[in-house]
Amino acid sequence: MARELSPRRRATLTTAAWTIGFLIFFPVLWTFLTSFKTEGEAIAIPPSFLFFDWTLENYSEVQERSNYLRHAMNSVIIAFGSTFLGLLVAIPAAWSMAFSPTKSTRGILMWMLSTKMLPPVGALVPIYLICRDLGLLDTRSALVVILMLMNLPIIVWMLFTYFREIPGDILEAARMDGASLRKEITYVLVPMAVPGIASTLLLNVILAWNEAFWTLNLTADDAAPLSAFIASYSSPEGLFWAKLSAASTLAIAPILVLGWFSQKQLVRGLTFGAVK
């Protein structure tokens, strides 16, 4: 809405918005800054905001102490693995519901969504025992499968809302012009479906990356992704704020950047099309 405002009023509102935005963002900025301090400076009162001896030591120490890269790799494998697996199952399902809807399509979609609303804690005991009995505790495979199942309803839903917007007439037209099924898929369907699939992938990688119920409960060390590994910094002995900050910065930076690119998809994916 481009309403007219007096310059002074506009300046006031701008100042207010920037101040609030800065305050909300501040914990992230503070974590970033602290990650370049020494442990002594990190807990110093009064704190120094910019004028301290910047050091990269924390980043190398985080790696040496706890093999940070392995946990980061676990995060990558679990987040992308569960998302790809989910897409593999969800694309055909969403496709068929969007293009050949039947009487039961609406019911199936609503039911899928309802499974997302079961609280994870209701499944904790059986899933834990199944993983224990199959020797899958603290393995990446278990988390890939569980996070895939957990996010499957969201993936199907998002894809469905995107696919539904692809006009069926275009397919008809392509066929009229003599396109074979293969050409129809390669030149017409895929180009129109790819943006929706990419958005879905993005949002689900973010959700899986930050997941912290199953990762905390089903991993100990070997398979722990960053969301579970960071929890080891909650031990009360000693304050390692600079190292905590370095580990945290590395864990949130990539996903924050991805998230900034996915604002629109976020609204769409998390409200199931109820807010546009």
Add this chain to the structure above:
Amino acid sequence: MATLHTRASARAMLSPAVLLLLAWMLIPLGMTIYFSLLRYNLLMPGLESFVGIENYQYFLTDPAFFDAIWNTLRLVGGILLITIVGGTLLALLLDQPIWGQGIVRLLVIAPFFVMPTVSALVWKNMLMHPVNGLFAWIADIFGMQPIDWFAEAPMLSVILIVSWGWLPFATLITLTALQSLDSEQREAAEMDGAGPLSIFFYIILPHISRALTVVVLIETIFLLSVFAEILVTTNGGPGTATTNLTFLVYAQALLQFDVGLASAGGVVAIVLANIVAIFLLRLIGKNLEA
């Protein structure tokens, strides 16, 4: 439109997803309900026996259960209050033609992408620490006694941390709804001399009420399951001060190894979540038809 596929192939494409979700729903649900009727402790293998509703009786009369329900309500209610009121105000501000709106928006939504364990530890230590935390330093500057957050107000501390993560969600959804508001209607009201408050209550609020309802319901579903923030900050304590239902079930299962009792708790959690879910599904379902 059955031009692309026949019915049979459509079903073949759909069934893997349906079967997987069906298994993901029914197997844990069935096992949880079954376990909840057993006396079953992992420390005493081979001694499982059927006890009917004894676990429920025990669970529902355990004072820890009432604490957990009360804490769950306080937690969800407190976070909803902060994020809905804060998110609406913030969305109204961001909807104004301010300079650098896009950047402010990026700053505001950032917390949503911070994983719960990180936000909890950063807040607990670097901001809320009673001696070395930033809040203590600020309190000191103003000559106030620093607050020992997790000792004096553990639940409020957890509420603040989780609210920080969910405020962006409420803001972003509300802002999306605000931006679809017809500006002519508003201008007409302004011409007729309506003040900002009446414009908000008679034009803006009715327009965004649907979006706000969606935010409330979705947040509630997720907030009933708050876990990581509690685990890494207070571990449910002091005492049971920050133990919500999710944390209580976790403690029964993985700390006390009481599978039967934990399962009964899990069933209670499912029932509670379902009450909310029914309303949410109805709302989304209506939209699907339109």
